[in-house]
Amino acid sequence: MSGFLPVMEMSAVAVALTTGFAGVARMRARYVRPHLKVTTGVVTGHKYVHGDEHGDGGYLPTLEFTIETGRSVRARAKGKPLSEPPEQGREVPVVYRRDRPDKWCYLGNLADYEQETNVGVWATFLGTALTVGLVLGLADLIMIMWG
Secondary structure: OOOHHHHHHHHHHHHHHHHHHHHHHHHHHHHHHHHEEEEEEEEEEEEEEOOEOOEOOEEEEEEEEEOOOOOEEEEEOOOOOEOOOOOOOOEEEEEEEOOOOOOOEEEOOHHHOOHHHHHHHHHHHHHHHHHHHHHHHHHHHHHHHHO
16 A cells, blocks of 8 residues: 555545635635724823744834724734834724724724735635645555556
8 A cells, every 4th residue: 555645645634624724714704804893092001021932022002082883992912023113192993892992903904904815815815725635646546446
């Protein structure tokens, strides 16, 4: 028996699992995007965060903004830290999640939140890789049975 088939089967399973995770991430992105709102906020402070193995350190601004219900919210922005400390009192665009504005807000525009495109590209790539892996595994199986 060829050692190629188990390798292909394991690869196909790994790609299938990854494609499944990509699909879940895509569904999550579709859920989150309609719940995002955009407003204008004011920078009220900042906190320096140290870098780790994934990126450099920087400044996370504290934002104060009014949500659609009229309630004022003060929260630390999520996302990539800024290289320079933000100017206090400066008006900035804020994107927040409607159901959790105090836990999930960041500096930027709604167009910056385009995870769906990246997830779709990866899901397509992994789905294609899965198909190729299954075809090669099937070809190896046929060669084992008739060879």
